[in-house]
Amino acid sequence: MLWDTSLAVINLLAPNRPANRVVPAGHPGFNGEWPEYVPPKEGDSRCSCPALNAMANHGILPHSGRNITFxxxxxxxxxxxxxxPSFCYFVPNYAAQMLSRDYSTDTFDLSDLDVHNGIEHDASxxxxxxAFQPDQGKPSPRLVKELLECGTGPNGDLTPADLSRISGKRRTESRVGNGQFSLSTFHKLFGSSNSSTLLTIFGGRKDDLIPFLTEERIPDGWQSRIRHPFGLTLTEFNSTVLPVEFGIKEELPWNGKPKKTKSA
Ligand code: HEM
Structure with a gap:
């Protein structure tokens, strides 16, 4: 955390990268030029994370989604x-631990990440x-449509309040409709962290989120909306994640039983 906080402070003082120079020279996406998008083929491994699937679809990670090192x-x-760098070290380490693998020497396939209630959780x-979609490697067209249509910002962009509202709806819907539903406080925070990347890295921009969420494709010319030289730290990220999480209101009490109504 000390490392992360130090990077957050340096980011406050150092100038941002130009909007069209966020990806460093020599890396895929430099100048907004992304490697060709090829949708997953039969036998390719994909997971519940649109961001990792998109990297595999562009060949930034192996297109097969297999034998990836942490x-x-x-x-x-x-x-x-x-x-x-602190986030990029912390999360793959967490994933390695979750899979009981060695961060430095082992590999994984994308679908390995879908251990239920590891990072993957209900009410995404x-x-x-x-329980309804055993293969978590593909987006749900119904849910993605609903998410993309819920934005109330300029041009229909997503705001923190939109994410809180739709997360509350999803949690209620799952709690009521899924007999095997579970969602710990820890996984609620994971959920809000994942969804908050749509506000931070993608700036909530609907136009960019349409290809990203429907096809798991990085739009031509796109670069991260986070322009700090040391990227999005956990410290800064929390200032988006926590308000999103605390703004979530489920329509049922926490025990999942319908609210008592006065009998007629
Ligand atoms: C080491 C890196 C990462 C790992 C291991 C990882 C893993 C995961 C997993 C397992 C999920 C499914 C959670 C659920 O059940 O909803 C997920 C969802 C998600 N992740 Fe990642 N992820 C990583 C990096 C990223 C990055 C860099 C971004 C953004 C640029 C991102 C954006 C998302 C989004 C938007 C979701 C979907 C949330 C939802 O459906 O509610 N992830 N990630």
Missing amino acids: KELNATIRTTYNFS LTREDV
Whole structure:
């Protein structure tokens, strides 16, 4: 955390990168030029994360989605999306621990990340719950449409209040409709963290989120909206994630039982 906080402070003082120079020279996406998008083929491995699937679809991670090293994941999420080095170290390490693998020497396939209630959880905004959609590797057209249509910002862009509102709706819907529903406080925070990348890295921009969420494709010319030289730190990220999470209101009490109404 000390490392992350230090980077957050340096980011406050150092000038931002130009909007068209966020991806460093020599890396895919430099100048907004992304490698060709090829949708997943039969046998390719994909997961519940649109950002990692998009990297595989563009060949930034192996297109097969297989035999990825955790170090490779660290390096590529840094240059592609401009998360901070601390985030890019922390999350792949967390994933390695979750899978009981060695961060430095082992590999994984994207679908390995879909351990239910590891990072993957119920009431996601882009996937049906695992009880209804055992293969979490594809977006749910119904949910993505609803998410993309819920923006109340300029041009229909997503705002923090939109994400809180739609997350509350999803949590209520899952709690009522999914007999196997579970969502710990920890996974609620994971959920809000994942969805808050749409506000930070993507600036909530609907036009960019349409290809990203429907096809898991990075739009031509796109670069991360986070322009700090040391990327999006966990410290800065929390200032978006926490208001999104605390703004979520489920329409049922926490025990999931319908509210008592006065009998007629
Ligand atoms: C080491 C890197 C990462 C890992 C291991 C990872 C893993 C995951 C997993 C397992 C999920 C599914 C959670 C759920 O059930 O909803 C997820 C969702 C998501 N992730 Fe990632 N992710 C990583 C990096 C990123 C990055 C860099 C971004 C953004 C640029 C991102 C954006 C998202 C989004 C938007 C969702 C969908 C949330 C939803 O459907 O509600 N992830 N990620």
